[in-house]
Amino acid sequence: MRQSITAAAVAMTATTNAASLADVCTVANVQAALPANGTLLGIDLIPSSVTASPVYNATSGGGMTGGSSTSITYCNVTLSYTHTGKDDKVVVKYAFPEPSAFKNRFYVAGGGGYSLNSDATGGISYGAASGATDAGYDAFSNSYDSIALLGAGSIDWDAAHMFGYQALGEMTTIAKPLARGFYGASDNTKIYTYYEGCSDGGREGMSQVQRWGDLYDGAITGAPAFRMSHQQVNHVFPALVEHTLDYYPPTCALAKIVNATIAACDPLDGRTDGVVSRTDLCKLQFNLSSIVGESYYCSASSGSSGAGGMKKRQGQTSSTPEQNGTVTAQDVAVAQAIYDGLHNSKGERGYLSWQIASDLSDANPTYNSDTDAWELNIPSIGGEWVTEFIEMESTDGLSDLTNVTYDTLVSWMNTGLIRYTDTLQTTLPDLSTFQSAGSKLLHYHGESDFSVPAASSVHYWQSVRSVMYPDLDDAEAEKALAEWYQFYLIPGAGHCSANQLQPGPYPQDNMQTMIDWVENGIQPSRLNATVSSGDYEGEVQRLCQWPSRPLWKDGSDDFECVSDEASIESWTYTFDAFKLPVY
Ligand code: CA
Numbered sequence: 001m002r003q004s005i006t007a008a009a010v011a012m013t014a015t016t017n018a019a020s021l022a023d024v025c026t027v028a029n030v031q032a033a034l035p036a037n038g039t040l041l042g043i044d045l046i047p048s049s050v051t052a053s054p055v056y057n058a059t060s061g062g063g064m065t066g067g068s069s070t071s072i073t074y075c076n077v078t079l080s081y082t083h084t085g086k087d088d089k090v091v092v093k094y095a096f097p098e099p100s101a102f103k104n105r106f107y108v109a110g111g112g113g114y115s116l117n118s119d120a121t122g123g124i125s126y127g128a129a130s131g132a133t134d135a136g137y138d139a140f141s142n143s144y145d146s147i148a149l150l151g152a153g154s155i156d157w158d159a160a161h162m163f164g165y166q167a168l169g170e171m172t173t174i175a176k177p178l179a180r181g182f183y184g185a186s187d188n189t190k191i192y193t194y195y196e197g198c199s200d201g202g203r204e205g206m207s208q209v210q211r212w213g214d215l216y217d218g219a220i221t222g223a224p225a226f227r228m229s230h231q232q233v234n235h236v237f238p239a240l241v242e243h244t245l246d247y248y249p250p251t252c253a254l255a256k257i258v259n260a261t262i263a264a265c266d267p268l269d270g271r272t273d274g275v276v277s278r279t280d281l282c283k284l285q286f287n288l289s290s291i292v293g294e295s296y297y298c299s300a301s302s303g304s305s306g307a308g309g310m311k312k313r314q315g316q317t318s319s320t321p322e323q324n325g326t327v328t329a330q331d332v333a334v335a336q337a338i339y340d341g342l343h344n345s346k347g348e349r350g351y352l353s354w355q356i357a358s359d360l361s362d363a364n365p366t367y368n369s370d371t372d373a374w375e376l377n378i379p380s381i382g383g384e385w386v387t388e389f390i391e392m393e394s395t396d397g398l399s400d401l402t403n404v405t406y407d408t409l410v411s412w413m414n415t416g417l418i419r420y421t422d423t424l425q426t427t428l429p430d431l432s433t434f435q436s437a438g439s440k441l442l443h444y445h446g447e448s449d450f451s452v453p454a455a456s457s458v459h460y461w462q463s464v465r466s467v468m469y470p471d472l473d474d475a476e477a478e479k480a481l482a483e484w485y486q487f488y489l490i491p492g493a494g495h496c497s498a499n500q501l502q503p504g505p506y507p508q509d510n511m512q513t514m515i516d517w518v519e520n521g522i523q524p525s526r527l528n529a530t531v532s533s534g535d536y537e538g539e540v541q542r543l544c545q546w547p548s549r550p551l552w553k554d555g556s557d558d559f560e561c562v563s564d565e566a567s568i569e570s571w572t573y574t575f576d577a578f579k580l581p582v583y
Contacts, residue, residue, distance in 0.1 A: 021098040024182060025054040025075035033181025034079070040173055042084050049080035055095075060121055072124040073098055075182075081174070088158070091134040092171050095120040096182055103127030104190060106175050108168060108216075110197015110204045112496075114144040116167065117201065126511060128194065129179050135159070135167035145384060145395065153392045157423070164423035165207035172208070172215050192519060196511060198222030198496035199452065202443075203426050206460075209441055210426065213434030218514040220442045223452045223496050226426035226460065229416030230351045230582070231452060232389070233409050234342065235382025236398065237351070238363035240409060241337045243401045245330070248365035248374035252298035252323035253331040260291045260327075261357045262502060269491075270552030270559065274534055275504040277491035277550050277559070279355035279447050279454075280567035286356070288332045288339075298323040318377070320367050338363055341573075342409055348577040350410040352455040359450040359494065359501060376400065389424075390415050410577045417580060427583040429463040431485070440517050441485040442510060444527065446493030448502060454489060458571045461487045461546060463583040478547065487546040488527045503534025505541040526561075 023029075031047045053076050060072040074095040081090050096102070107123025107130040110116075116133065118140045123130030134140050137147050137159045144163040150156045176191045193216050195205045202224030209219050225231055242248050265282035266272050276282055300322045338360060341353035354360075362382075365374040383397030390412050417425065434441065445457040464485060469477035492504025507529045516522040526542035544550050544561035547568050552559045575582040 019099045019184075021054045021056075021073060021075055024099060024184075025052050025077075025096070027052050030077050030079070030178070030182065033178050035174070035177040035181075039177070043081050043170060043174065044084050045079065045081045045174070046089075047079075049078070049091075051078045052076070058121070060124060070125055072121060073101075074121060074124050076120075077182075081170075088136050090136040090162075090167065090170070091138075091140075092131055092174065093120045093133075094129060094131040094175060094178065095124060096129045096179070097124050097127060099183055101127050102129070102179075102183055104185070104192060106130065106172065106179060106191050106193045108172055108193075108195045108197075108208070110195070110199075110201020110221075112197075112199045112201050114146075114148075114163070114200065115139070116144075116163065116204070117197070122196075123194075126194075126515070128192075129175065129182075131171045131175050133167045133171040135162040137162065139163070139167070145388060149388060149392060149395075152394070155392065160420070160423040164420075164426070165204075165211045168204060168208055169212035169215060172212065176215075192217050192515075194511065194514060194518075195219040195221070196514075200225045202226070202452075202496075203228070207426050209431060209434050209439075210428040213431060213439060214437035216434070216439055218440045218442070218518040220510045220514055221444075223445045223449055223454075224426070224443070224457065224460075225452050227456055227582070228420060228424040228426065230413050231456065232382055232385035233412045233416065234351050234353075234453070235362055235379045235451075236386065236401075236404075237342050237353075237382075237409060238334075238338045238360065239376055239378045239382075240401055240404060240406065241334055242363065242365065243376055243404070244406070245334060245337070247330045247334060248376065249331040249334050249363070250323050250325065250374055251320050251364045251367075252296045253325065253327050254335065254360045254363055255298065256294060256296035256327055257288065257291055257331060257335045258357065258359055258501065260294055261286065261288065264290070265357055269550060270554075270556075273503070273536055275492035275502045276357040276448065277504070278567070279357050280549065280564070280570045283339075283356045283570050284566060288336050288356075289329070291327050292329050292332055293326055295326045296323065318364070318366050319369075321369070321372075334363065335360060342406060342577075344407050344410045344577045345405070346577075349573060349575050350406070350413060350577040351575065352453055352459065352573045354450055354453045355447055355455065357502075358448040358453075359499075361450050385416075386412055389420070414578060414580075417578065417582070427460055427463070429460070429467040429583045431464055431468060435468070435484050439484065440514065442488075442514055442517075442524075442527075443485065444488045444490055444507060444510075446495060446497075446499065446506075447489045447491050448493060448499055449495045451495040455571050455573065457487065458489075458546065459573060460583065461485075462572065467583075482525075482545065483523065486524060486527075488543050489546060490529060490543065491541075491550065498532050503531060503536070505529035505531045505539070505543065507543075 030050045030052045057071045077094040105128035107128035109122035116139045120132040197205045202221040203226040205221035265276045268281040269277035301320045342350035366377040388395045445454045492502030498506040531539040548561035550559035551562045
C-alpha cells in the first residue's frame with residue numbers, strides 16, 4: 001500500500017514537472033485553480049477578472065539582499081477580489097515559475113517608505129511563486145500616505161488596515177491554494193512560505209508575523225519601521241533639539257562629530273578597521289565633549305554630492321557653503337542631546353535614539369545663502385506624519401516648530417500610539433500563533449542606522465522575550481526564543497544597507513539561511529555577513545546573535561561573541577513618559 005502511494009506521488013510529480021509554462025499559464029487553468037468562494041473567509045474572488053500570460057527571459061533585479069540580476073521566466077497572473085458584503089476591489093498579481101523550477105515555495109517581498117512592494121517576481125530565483133497587491137487603493141501607483149486621508153480629519157481606515165497588515169495577509173492566503181491548483185498539486189501539499197523586507201518592508205513583515213503568524217514558515221525582517229507612533233515623530237526630534245537650544249550647527253561640524261566618534265570608538269571592539277562594532281562600549285566609554293576644538297573643513301556642495309574634505313554624508317541634500325572651523329561646545333551639546341533621546345519636561349523618557357557613531361542626517365540644518373546662516377530643517381517624513389497622521393489636516397508637513405516642546409513630541413507620540421494601535425503600530429509582542437505554527441523569524445538591524453534606531457529593534461525583541469517567556473530567567477528565555485526568533489545587529493551598517501562612513505559587513509544570503517532553517521531544520525547560531533569595502537573587503541563575518549556582542553581579543557583574527565551585562569543594559573529602555581506600555 002505504502003509503495004503504491006509513493007508511486008502515485010512520483011507519477012504525479014513527474015506529470016506536473018513535465019508540463020510546460022505554456023501548458024499551465026492559461027486563464028482556464030488559473031480559474032480552475034482558484035479556491036471556491038466561501039472557502040476563504042471574507043474574500044470573494046472574481047474568476048472573470050483573471051489574466052494569465054507567460055513571460056520569457058525577463059530581467060530580475062536580484063532580490064532583497066543584492067544578488068546579481070538574472071534572467072527569469074514565469075507566468076504573470078492578475079486577478080481581483082472583493083471583501084464579502086463590501087463593494088470594493090483589490091487587485092493582486094502573482095508570478096509563478098515554470099513547473100520544472102517550482103520548489104513548493106511562496107515568497108513575499110516587502111516595500112519601503114509608505115509603499116508596498118509592487119514587483120511580484122522576487123521569488124522566482126528561489127523557485128518560489130510570489131505576489132504583490134494593490135491593497136484596494138491602487139498601491140501599484142499610490143503610496144499610502146498620499147491617500148491616507150479622505151479629507152481633513154477623515155482617515156481612510158480601510159486603507160490603513162490594508163496597508164497596515166491585511167492586504168499582504170490576504171494575498172498570501174489566496175496564494176497557497178492557488179499555487180497548489182496551478183501546478184496540479186494535492187490539497188495537502190506544503191507550500192513553504194517566506195517573507196523578506198527591510199525598513200517599512202521590515203514593519204510589513206512584522207505585521208505578518210504578528211497578525212498572520214500561521215501563514216508564514218519564515219520571515220526575514222530588517223530594520224523594521226514599526227512602533228510607528230514613536231518612529232515617525234522621532235524624525236522631528238533633532239530639529240526640535242536645535243530649535244530648543246536655539247542653535248543650528250554647521251553640517252560640517254556635525255559630520256566632524258560623527259567621523260571623530262567613529263575614529264575614537266573603532267578600536268573599542270578590539271580591531272581598528274573603521275567600524276564601530278560596539279556602539280555600546282562607545283556609549284559607555286567615549287565622551288563627545290573631547291571633540292570640542294577639533295578642526296573641520298568641507299568644500300562647498302551643491303546638493304547630494306556630499307562634503308568634499310569629509311567622508312560623504314548620507315541624507316545630505318541641500319546645498320552647503322565651504323565650511324572651515326572648529327567644533328564648539330554648542331555643536332557637541334546638540335549631538336549629545338540627540339543621542340540621549342527624547343525626554344519630557346519631567347525628565348521621563350519618551351523615546352530612544354540612534355546609536356552614538358550613527359550619522360546625524362536628521363539633524364542637518366538648511367543653509368540660507370541670503371543670510372549666510374543655518375536654519376531649521378524639519379525632515380519631511382517626520383513633519384508629514386505630524387500634520388497628516390496626527391493633526392489629520394494636510395500632507396504638507398511642518399513649516400516651523402513655534403510653540404512645539406519636548407512635551408509636544410511626547411503628546412504626538414501618545415496620540416499615534418492610541419490612534420494607530422490596531423493598524424500601523426505593528427509592535428504586538430504576543431507571537432504565540434507564529435511560534436506554535438513552527439515558524440521562524442530572522443530579525444536584523446544596522447547598528448549605526450541613522451533612520452530607524454537600532455535600539456528600537458532591541459526593545460521589541462526584549463518585549464517579545466518577556467511576554468512570551470514571563471516565567472523564565474533571561475538565559476532560559478533567550479535559549480527558548482532562539483529556537484524560533486533570532487535577532488542580529490549588523491556592526492557599522494546604516495539603514496538597510498552597508499554604511500559609507502563605516503566599511504562593515506552586511507548579510508548577503510539571508511534567504512538561504514532561512515530556507516535551511518525552515519526546510520532542513522538547521523537552526524542558525526550566527527549570521528553570515530560580508531564586508532564590501534575597505535581594508536577587509538571580502539571578509540565574511542559570522543555575526544553574533546543578540547544579546548551576545550563581538551569582541552576581538554588580543555589581536556585575534558576573529559571576534560568572539562561575548563556576554564556583557566553593562567553593554568546590554570545600555571540598550572535597555574523604559575518609556576516612563578507614557579502610561580500605556582510601549583512594546
Ligand atoms: Ca572596529
